[in-house]
Amino acid sequence: MSVQDLSLTTADGVCPAKLFAPDSAGGAPGKGIILYMDIFGPRQALSDMAERFVGEGYTVLVPDLFYRAGAYGPFDPRTAFQDPDSKAKMMEMKSGTTQAMTMADTATFIAALDEAGCGSKLGTVGYCMGGSRALNAAVAYPDRIGAAASFHGGDLASEAEDSPHRGAEQIKAKVYVGTANADKSFPPEQAARFASTFIEEGCDFTLESYPGMNHGWCVKDHSVYDEKGSERHWSRVLGLFGEYL
Numbered sequence: 001m002s003v004q005d006l007s008l009t010t011a012d013g014v015c016p017a018k019l020f021a022p023d024s025a026g027g028a029p030g031k032g033i034i035l036y037m038d039i040f041g042p043r044q045a046l047s048d049m050a051e052r053f054v055g056e057g058y059t060v061l062v063p064d065l066f067y068r069a070g071a072y073g074p075f076d077p078r079t080a081f082q083d084p085d086s087k088a089k090m091m092e093m094k095s096g097t098t099q100a101m102t103m104a105d106t107a108t109f110i111a112a113l114d115e116a117g118c119g120s121k122l123g124t125v126g127y128c129m130g131g132s133r134a135l136n137a138a139v140a141y142p143d144r145i146g147a148a149a150s151f152h153g154g155d156l157a158s159e160a161e162d163s164p165h166r167g168a169e170q171i172k173a174k175v176y177v178g179t180a181n182a183d184k185s186f187p188p189e190q191a192a193r194f195a196s197t198f199i200e201e202g203c204d205f206t207l208e209s210y211p212g213m214n215h216g217w218c219v220k221d222h223s224v225y226d227e228k229g230s231e232r233h234w235s236r237v238l239g240l241f242g243e244y245l
Helices: 044-055 084-095 099-115 129-140 164-170 188-200 227-244
Strands: 002-010 013-021 031-036 058-063 122-127 145-151 174-180 205-210
Touching: 002 099, 013 044, 013 099, 031 044, 031 099, 031 129, 044 058, 058 099, 099 129, 122 129, 122 227, 129 145, 129 164, 129 174, 145 227, 164 188, 174 188, 174 227, 188 205, 205 227
Parallel strands: 031 058, 031 122, 122 145, 145 174, 174 205
Antiparallel strands: 002 013, 013 058
16 A cells, blocks of 8 residues: 655645555556545544555545645544634634535545546545535536445535535435434434435435444544444445445
C-alpha cells in the first residue's frame, strides 16, 4: 500500500488530502472511493478505515473538508463536544462549509482519483456530516458516482434546500443509508420522507436501521463505537462497492 499527502487546488484554496492506494492495480483501472469525513476531521481512525478499503483493492481519497478554516484540532471524538471551545469551533467550521462548497470541491476530488488511474465509476462513503455529502456527490456527479453510502449521516431529508433527498431525481448510483436506531440528526420523519422521495423518483436504494446503535457507532475512536455494528457496516459497504463499482 502507498499513502500520499496531496495538496489539491480548488476554487477557494488548497485542500489537504491523503490518497491511499494498493501497491499495484495490475495495469487495470483501479476502483476509486471518496471518503467524506465526520465533523472531527481527518485523523488516524479515518486513515485506518481507508487502509481497510485498500486491503479490498480500492484507492481511497480522504480530503479535509474544513480546509477553508485554516489550522484546527486535532479533536478527540470522545471529549470534543464536552469542551465548549472545541464544540463551538467544530460547529462553526461545519456551518461554514456548505454542501455547495463540498460539491464544488468534489470535482477536484474526482480529478485526483482520475489522476491515480481509477475507473470512471467511483464510490462515495460518508460518516456523520459526511453522509449527506456522499449522497449529494451522487446528485451532483451522476455520471461518475456509481455507488454512494451514508452511515449515521444527518439531515438526509431535511427542510434545507441542499438536503440530498431533493436531488433524488438526478441520482443514477445505488444508494445505501445505514442509520442508528435512535438518531436526532435523522429522525423517523426524515427517514420516512427520504424513503418516499426515493421511491417516487425510482431510485435504487436501501435504507437500513441498526438496532441498538448510537450516532457514530461505525468509527473506532467514537465513544459509542460498537464492534459488532461496525463490522455489519463493513459488510454492507464492501458489498455495495463490490457489486456496483
